[in-house]
Amino acid sequence: MNSAKLVMRSISKRFGGIAALEQAGLEVRAGEAHALMGANGAGKSTMMNVLGGVVRPDHGQILIDGEVVSFASPTQAKQKGVSFVHQELNMLPSMTVAENVMIDAMPTRGGLVDRKAMRLRTAELLRRLDCTFSPDTLVETLSMGDRQMVEVARALVTDPGIVIFDEPTSSLSEREKRRLFDVVLGLKRDGVAVIYITHFLEEIFEVCDRVTVMRNGTTIETRDMHAITAGEVVTAMLGSVEAEERVRPAFISIEPPLLAASCLSRDGAIADVGFEVRPGEVVGLWGLLGSGRTEILRAIVGLDPLDAGELRWRSGDTLDIIRPDKLHRKVGFVTEDRRGEGLLLPLSVAKNISFGNLDKVKGAFGMIDAAKEKTFASGFVERLRIKLSSLSQPVRTLSGGNQQKVVFARWLGTRPKLFMLDEPTRGLDVSAKTEILRLTAELATEGAGVIFVSSELEEMMRVCDRYLVVHRGRIVANLYGDATKDDLMHAVSDGRVAA
Amino acid sequence: MNHLKPLVGLPLVLVAILTFFSVMTSHFATAGNINAMLHAMAPLVIMSCGMALVVFSGKLDISIGSIAFLSATLAVLLINDHAVPPILAFLASLVAGIVLGALNGFIVVVLGVNALIATLGTMIALRGIALSLTGAVLIPLPTQVARLGNLTIGPLFADIVVLVLVVIAAHIVHRHTVFGRRLNAIGNGEDAARRIGLPVDRTVFASFVLSGFLAALGGIVALLQVGAISAYLGRGMEFTAVAVVVVGGISLFGGRGAILPGILLGAFIFEAIANGLNQMSANPYAYQLITGLIIFLAMYVDAMQHRRKAAVRTRR
Numbered sequence: 001m002n003s004a005k006l007v008m009r010s011i012s013k014r015f016g017g018i019a020a021l022e023q024a025g026l027e028v029r030a031g032e033a034h035a036l037m038g039a040n041g042a043g044k045s046t047m048m049n050v051l052g053g054v055v056r057p058d059h060g061q062i063l064i065d066g067e068v069v070s071f072a073s074p075t076q077a078k079q080k081g082v083s084f085v086h087q088e089l090n091m092l093p094s095m096t097v098a099e100n101v102m103i104d105a106m107p108t109r110g111g112l113v114d115r116k117a118m119r120l121r122t123a124e125l126l127r128r129l130d131c132t133f134s135p136d137t138l139v140e141t142l143s144m145g146d147r148q149m150v151e152v153a154r155a156l157v158t159d160p161g162i163v164i165f166d167e168p169t170s171s172l173s174e175r176e177k178r179r180l181f182d183v184v185l186g187l188k189r190d191g192v193a194v195i196y197i198t199h200f201l202e203e204i205f206e207v208c209d210r211v212t213v214m215r216n217g218t219t220i221e222t223r224d225m226h227a228i229t230a231g232e233v234v235t236a237m238l239g240s241v242e243a244e245e246r247v248r249p250a251f252i253s254i255e256p257p258l259l260a261a262s263c264l265s266r267d268g269a270i271a272d273v274g275f276e277v278r279p280g281e282v283v284g285l286w287g288l289l290g291s292g293r294t295e296i297l298r299a300i301v302g303l304d305p306l307d308a309g310e311l312r313w314r315s316g317d318t319l320d321i322i323r324p325d326k327l328h329r330k331v332g333f334v335t336e337d338r339r340g341e342g343l344l345l346p347l348s349v350a351k352n353i354s355f356g357n358l359d360k361v362k363g364a365f366g367m368i369d370a371a372k373e374k375t376f377a378s379g380f381v382e383r384l385r386i387k388l389s390s391l392s393q394p395v396r397t398l399s400g401g402n403q404q405k406v407v408f409a410r411w412l413g414t415r416p417k418l419f420m421l422d423e424p425t426r427g428l429d430v431s432a433k434t435e436i437l438r439l440t441a442e443l444a445t446e447g448a449g450v451i452f453v454s455s456e457l458e459e460m461m462r463v464c465d466r467y468l469v470v471h472r473g474r475i476v477a478n479l480y481g482d483a484t485k486d487d488l489m490h491a492v493s494d495g496r497v498a499a
Numbered sequence: 500m501n502h503l504k505p506l507v508g509l510p511l512v513l514v515a516i517l518t519f520f521s522v523m524t525s526h527f528a529t530a531g532n533i534n535a536m537l538h539a540m541a542p543l544v545i546m547s548c549g550m551a552l553v554v555f556s557g558k559l560d561i562s563i564g565s566i567a568f569l570s571a572t573l574a575v576l577l578i579n580d581h582a583v584p585p586i587l588a589f590l591a592s593l594v595a596g597i598v599l600g601a602l603n604g605f606i607v608v609v610l611g612v613n614a615l616i617a618t619l620g621t622m623i624a625l626r627g628i629a630l631s632l633t634g635a636v637l638i639p640l641p642t643q644v645a646r647l648g649n650l651t652i653g654p655l656f657a658d659i660v661v662l663v664l665v666v667i668a669a670h671i672v673h674r675h676t677v678f679g680r681r682l683n684a685i686g687n688g689e690d691a692a693r694r695i696g697l698p699v700d701r702t703v704f705a706s707f708v709l710s711g712f713l714a715a716l717g718g719i720v721a722l723l724q725v726g727a728i729s730a731y732l733g734r735g736m737e738f739t740a741v742a743v744v745v746v747g748g749i750s751l752f753g754g755r756g757a758i759l760p761g762i763l764l765g766a767f768i769f770e771a772i773a774n775g776l777n778q779m780s781a782n783p784y785a786y787q788l789i790t791g792l793i794i795f796l797a798m799y800v801d802a803m804q805h806r807r808k809a810a811v812r813t814r815r
Binding site (some may be wrong): 074078090093094099111112113153288 | 676722
């Protein structure tokens with residue numbers, strides 16, 4: 001248990017002039033799960049890419065089982081027993097599980113693929129992972145969680161001594177997550193050194209033995225999990241404590257509702273959903289992954305058909321019935337999928353901001369007036385504190401947080417009365433998250449209604465004025481902004497009992 | 500047999516077509532006519548196999564008609580003008596197919612040009628070269644060579660035997676070799692295949708080489724059937740091959756379908772329609788209309804299936 005399976009010593013790597021890694025070090029023992037934590041850009045991926053043979057370090061040493069190794073390619077790393085479970089699932093949907101697992105190590109006999117050997121080996125790996133599906137199943141028929149298992153199985157084909165998990169749970173449900181944790185525990189029992197990267201703090205306390213924290217390209221410290229608190233990990237990651245305080249005090253709007261939904265139902269997804277949103281308030285849809293919170297948003301704006309129910313929208317003094325697709329055009333919609341939101345990555349910041357507001361930048365003969373466009377855009381850039389070198393910089397080159405701000409900027413130009421934010425901070429680093437939350441509160445302060453969805457309760461608790469607790473497609477409770485974490489967790493578990 | 504799923508409707512369509520023509524004409528359903536149909540579709544089937552291998556990886560090779568034309572031209576010129584023995588001339592022609600396929604592979608893999616555009620370029624350029632070599636006139640083969648086109652083995656034309664061998668070989672390459680699995684994997688998602696660590700470039704390159712080789716082989720078979728090189732050899736064949744591939748249930752999005760029986764059924768449908776309409780003395784343009792409709796239907800089914808799968812994939 002105490003032998004160091006892997007030692008990475010004073011690893012440095014520069015890209016262009018920028019140091020991605022500076023004297024970083026990591027030591028992982030056989031049979032332990034070792035968490036690697038750090039904010040975005042801390043150097044976790046570069047560190048793992050060095051270990052995986054994707055990136056060659058400028059300086060430093062890697063030892064596996066006490067032997068100095070150096071990898072020119074991922075294949076070489078694999079031969080030395082380093083396997084990678086990537087965050088993105090690299091699935092081949094039209095092919096069988098066995099083919100997916102063995103694709104880069106197909107057994108052959110007489111030049112032809114030895115299907116029997118392929119299926120046997122796969123079946124063996126699936127048993128090890130406690131999977132019940134057959135090696136002949138087509139991957140496209142599997143659930144996300146099962147696909148993740150296929151990805152893990154592929155990493156285990158070579159019987160690696162070191163397995164890297166890069167954000168393995170980001171697309172998994174709670175139950176699927178449990179299964180993955182069991183797999184990690186199983187690997188530990190088999191004496192494998194597991195390196196575990198995640199954004200979710202609570203996960204590392206569940207499965208990991210030690211944690212190494214990275215910041216600004218170097219490793220800050222390594223500690224035993226039972227000798228460190230979540231707060232200490234965060235402190236090490238960020239350098240200074242950022243108290244998870246509310247970005248604005250909880251607020252109760254007394255204005256008449258802007259949007260009223262009643263009895264919304266869609267078979268198998270949501271049932272009898274009714275709620276109101278008032279100007280100036282941030283309403284959080286709080287539920288576990290798969291509870292139906294995203295489905296509610298989708299149904300409201302007509303992305304999924306409704307079987308029953310009606311939506312009413314304020315016009316003057318009355319609430320008039322409105323069709324979901326019509327409502328869609330009235331709300332500002334921001335999701336985690338920035339590209340899907342219509343951010344045109346190769347185009348400039350200015351063009352992206354002006355897109356929803358082309359009327360306002362028109363010049364003579366209805367042509368776009370470049371000067372007007374820049375003035376228009378620069379107003380938002382200043383207001384949202386978007387960090388850029390020039391307005392003509394392609395959006396692609398901005399950081400995730402600044403890209404998300406460009407999405408907000410475009411919406412601000414059209415001044416919608418209602419915003420729907422679905423995981424707007426997903427994939428952003430901690431400070432960018434805070435800025436997006438502040439912006440959310442600002443929108444509400446200016447009088448817009450906001451519906452906010454996030455999988456991170458802490459994040460919701462920093463911004464929401466009211467919570468609609470969603471469970472199995474129903475709204476099971478309505479709590480106000482002063483609700484505590486326990487209240488909210490309780491509400492979700494009550495829902496479980498009730499359903 | 501999962502790979503047969505996209506083919507559910509195809510045998511029914513074929514049965515309907517065969518029944519229709521058997522009833523409408525007296526000569527259609529005879530052994531002689533079926534033999535003739537298989538004979539006539541040999542070049543198309545051989546070239547479609549090459550096309551299919553490329554399509555499995557999600558790419559297209561629309562230069563195969565021109566490769567067939569240019570490599571067949573080469574054989575004719577070697578035999579007629581340089582007195583090269585026919586066997587050697589045909590071997591040279593196959594080598595030419597390999598080289599031209601490698602050229603496509605180079606443009607796609609090394610220069611990174613989109614496969615459709617790359618092979619559109621070579622399709623036009625290679626035909627131009629061949630036309631200038633032949634002067635765009637009909638050049639007949641010496642009669643003793645042209646006679647090979649009617650060679651029979653038992654009751655079957657020799658090129659039917661070639662057709663069967665090629666189809667079986669292509670099927671084995673696709674379904675039973677590591678190379679074939681890699682093609683499928685690339686067709687499932689080139690980025691994913693790269694991240695897994697598969698040799699994507701090498702595999703795609705090889706598929707174009709194989710496609711070039713089979714195009715040249717198809718060109719030789721077509722040349723021997725006609726007994727002369729004409730400016731029309733292989734023209735439009737690339738698109739008919741795409742149609743055969745799609746109608747045969749092989750997805751243009753890559754990674755789905757199988758050569759057997761897809762390619763054979765697909766090619767047979769087109770040949771049966773042409774042959775049957777011909778025997779009914781139908782308006783010759785009717786063939787094009789019907790072919791167009793069938794291609795459209797097959798593409799539509801492919802697109803629908805792709806969209807449904809994409810929808811399933813994005814749902815959480």
